[in-house]
Amino acid sequence: MDPTASSPPTAAIHLCGRRSPLPTKPEPSTAVESDARPTLMDIRDLRVHYELRGSALARLLGGGGATVKAVDGVNLALRRGEVLGLVGESGSGKTTLGRALLGLVPATAGHITYGGQDLAELNQRQLRPMRRRLQMVFQDPHAALNPSMDISTAVAHPLRIHGLVGSRAEGRARAAEAIERVGLVPAEQFLDKLPVELSGGQKQRAVIARAIICGPELLVADEPISMLDMSVRAKILELMLELRADLDLTYVYITHDLATAKFFCDRVAIMYMGRIVEIGPTDEIFADPKHPYTQALLRAVPDPDPERQVPRDLPRGEIADAAAPPHGCSFHPRCPYAFEPCGWEARDLRAMFERRWTELGEEVWERESALVGELDEIEGYQEQVRLKVGDRAPELVSLLDEARAHDPDEPLWRGVESIDSDDGTVTVRFRAGVDPALGPAGNIDVACHLHNPELRPK
Numbered sequence: 001m002d003p004t005a006s007s008p009p010t011a012a013i014h015l016c017g018r019r020s021p022l023p024t025k026p027e028p029s030t031a032v033e034s035d036a037r038p039t040l041m042d043i044r045d046l047r048v049h050y051e052l053r054g055s056a057l058a059r060l061l062g063g064g065g066a067t068v069k070a071v072d073g074v075n076l077a078l079r080r081g082e083v084l085g086l087v088g089e090s091g092s093g094k095t096t097l098g099r100a101l102l103g104l105v106p107a108t109a110g111h112i113t114y115g116g117q118d119l120a121e122l123n124q125r126q127l128r129p130m131r132r133r134l135q136m137v138f139q140d141p142h143a144a145l146n147p148s149m150d151i152s153t154a155v156a157h158p159l160r161i162h163g164l165v166g167s168r169a170e171g172r173a174r175a176a177e178a179i180e181r182v183g184l185v186p187a188e189q190f191l192d193k194l195p196v197e198l199s200g201g202q203k204q205r206a207v208i209a210r211a212i213i214c215g216p217e218l219l220v221a222d223e224p225i226s227m228l229d230m231s232v233r234a235k236i237l238e239l240m241l242e243l244r245a246d247l248d249l250t251y252v253y254i255t256h257d258l259a260t261a262k263f264f265c266d267r268v269a270i271m272y273m274g275r276i277v278e279i280g281p282t283d284e285i286f287a288d289p290k291h292p293y294t295q296a297l298l299r300a301v302p303d304p305d306p307e308r309q310v311p312r313d314l315p316r317g318e319i320a321d322a323a324a325p326p327h328g329c330s331f332h333p334r335c336p337y338a339f340e341p342c343g344w345e346a347r348d349l350r351a352m353f354e355r356r357w358t359e360l361g362e363e364v365w366e367r368e369s370a371l372v373g374e375l376d377e378i379e380g381y382q383e384q385v386r387l388k389v390g391d392r393a394p395e396l397v398s399l400l401d402e403a404r405a406h407d408p409d410e411p412l413w414r415g416v417e418s419i420d421s422d423d424g425t426v427t428v429r430f431r432a433g434v435d436p437a438l439g440p441a442g443n444i445d446v447a448c449h450l451h452n453p454e455l456r457p458k
């Protein structure tokens with residue numbers, strides 16, 4: 001099989017499976033090609049890491065602290081007027097990246113250049129005037145509106161925060177304009193209502209009115225339709241597209257839902273474990289995804305045609321612990337095409353044994369685990385595993401040979417450089433891993449060694 005071909009692999013990926021009824025994608029609002037647009041915001045090597053303190057007992061014993069690399073080296077030029085989708089599984093870092101772009105979470109490192117300033121270097125006071133140009137639309141419109149504040153006060157709130165209105169009457173008039181602009185007409189019917197009196201779709205319109213009232217340039221919309229009824233989802237996206245054209249907005253659209261990303265976005269960036277692994281024009285990524293993870297994501301989208309058989313293969317592992325990301329390419333433990341430079345390490349050997357014993361059953365597990373020993377000791381990033389088994393070393397070498405012969409297509413074997421036995425110790429050495437960087441594959445940028453001419457299999 002050609003690993004760079006676009007046929008999707010067999011990994012199963014967790015995604016929101018519900019599809020929204022969507023109208024036909026509208027033509028782009030301007031004749032200017034998306035990639036000819038000027039840059040609105042330039043993000044360079046952005047990192048947002050969270051230090052976890054661990055339990056008091058763990059700290060007492062000298063451990064417990066860990067770092068979650070929620071965003072880990074993102075480079076991105078956001079173009080004025082585009083809709084950029086951030087797509088990925090839960091925990092891939094989409095929300096953290098979106099919030100970092102607005103200065104809502106501090107960057108650990110890197111640069112966010114906007115309006116001639118580096119947002120990553122500004123403190124909260126310095127960020128404040130920028131915030132009216134950078135707004136967020138949250139997933140849950142019910143939680144986003146204060147239940148005791150009427151709609152006109154809630155929508156006008158940002159104007160007051162930024163000192164952009166002189167009187168209450170002026171705030172109310174501006175709120176009425178914004179409310180009408182988002183399709184809540186006549187505005188008088190909504191101004192004095194409390195959120196509880198509005199439907200979910202109406203509330204999200206009010207939230208959008210609040211987001212546009214200060215004249216922003218960028219809206220980060222975090223799953224803005226996922227909590228709404230199917231019947232109103234498409235209407236909210238259509239409204240957002242209209243607002244983009246009328247108000248010259250740029251959107252970052254965060255979603256699990258590839259169907260809406262396909263409809264709504266000019267470009268999509270696929271995130272995995274804090275990094276963008278693929279980015280490019282939406283149509284091209286959907287037609288010919290380059291990264292095995294993107295291929296798996298697209299394969300996981302339910303097919304509306306009941307006649308078409310979509311394989312439902314078992315997932316090959318879960319998304320890894322963000323506090324201990326895999327070495328090299330963080331997708332390699334799940335990737336059916338992983339090969340020599342992808343970053344093999346001790347815990348991949350452990351995962352191979354776990355898969356083997358799950359497949360072959362209890363008897364094999366009992367016999368082989370007694371020989372291999374505690375898998376818990378095969379942990380973390382080590383370029384080699386040393387298993388001290390005394391005079392049973394030849395048996396263990398035979399077991400590893402047998403495991404390879406049983407499943408020669410298992411990618412791990414391509415990463416094993418050598419298996420040696422010496423003085424009662426079996427040493428499994430792995431090939432050195434390389435961190436994949438985003439590089440061009442046609443109009444798409446992809447972080448995968450399969451597309452690196454210097455590394456890909458000949």
Ligand SMILES: Nc1ncnc2c1ncn2[C@@H]1O[C@H](COP(=O)(O)OP(=O)(O)OP(=O)(O)O)[C@@H](O)[C@H]1O
Pocket residue numbers: 050068069070088089090091092093094095096097322
């Ligand atoms: N305040 C925090 N403290 C510690 N870890 C955090 C914090 N916020 C996020 N994380 C971790 O960072 C990683 C990325 O989380 P994030 O919410 O950005 O992902 P996501 O792709 O938006 O997920 P979802 O789709 O579920 O919202 C996860 O491992 C998450 O547990």
